[in-house]
Amino acid sequence: MNIRKQFPDIHWIWSGGISFVYEVQPHIVVKVPKSGDFEREQFRKELTIYEIFSQHPPCHSIVQCFLYVDNGIFLEYMRGRPTTRNILLDRNRLKLSDFDSTAEIGSDFEACTAPYGRVLNEQDEGRRGSSGFLGPRTEQFALGSLYYLINYGFEVYGDQQLTEDPKVHGCKVVELLQNMEFPLFDDIITKCWHNKYATVAELAVYTETLLERHGWGDVEAEHVPDPQWSAEDFSSKKGILSEPGEGRTP
Numbered sequence: 001m002n003i004r005k006q007f008p009d010i011h012w013i014w015s016g017g018i019s020f021v022y023e024v025q026p027h028i029v030v031k032v033p034k035s036g037d038f039e040r041e042q043f044r045k046e047l048t049i050y051e052i053f054s055q056h057p058p059c060h061s062i063v064q065c066f067l068y069v070d071n072g073i074f075l076e077y078m079r080g081r082p083t084t085r086n087i088l089l090d091r092n093r094l095k096l097s098d099f100d101s102t103a104e105i106g107s108d109f110e111a112c113t114a115p116y117g118r119v120l121n122e123q124d125e126g127r128r129g130s131s132g133f134l135g136p137r138t139e140q141f142a143l144g145s146l147y148y149l150i151n152y153g154f155e156v157y158g159d160q161q162l163t164e165d166p167k168v169h170g171c172k173v174v175e176l177l178q179n180m181e182f183p184l185f186d187d188i189i190t191k192c193w194h195n196k197y198a199t200v201a202e203l204a205v206y207t208e209t210l211l212e213r214h215g216w217g218d219v220e221a222e223h224v225p226d227p228q229w230s231a232e233d234f235s236s237k238k239g240i241l242s243e244p245g246e247g248r249t250p
Contacts, residue, residue: 060093
């Protein structure tokens, strides 16, 4: 039975690749896994990531988690504009969400999706025809495509009709990226796409330099006031969800 029909009184918000999202109250949502074995395994991976997050102070660039249990992750309700599937824009701050495909550096790049990843033609980064391994190359390529989206308002090749049949547009994008055929772009984007930064930290330093050069150095998302989540408010949201002996709170 369709889960929305099974629970009609629950405010359903979204269905992702591995989970459903429901509203708990105006400021909290819960993310629950779909019933398939693969989906539940990916959900367990995401729980592991939130367990790691819970060992560190909250990060303003990550959607806040109040509680996580085996079958649910309780998160802040973000009403900002989505930029990509996993990145939300809250006023002047980008926030990351969805960590089910997170993997260690050096492992296979399993979640490669164009235009934020590319299939390899060259063999110095992995087997030709594969997505290679996770590392600075994959991260800066994804960031380059994200910069492109932010700068131009559409994804790479999203403004072009590459094929007569729109259903195979995505396949054509995969082919073009594999062949390193890119649209016209800015300097920082081309460097990201061509793996010119030794580390993502080097890219971050260069980005800061650009901001300062254009007089934007004082506009830092980290310093944007976030009245929705004071320390007291964050604790109160955790208190709403927590019961003695149940669940894990960050």
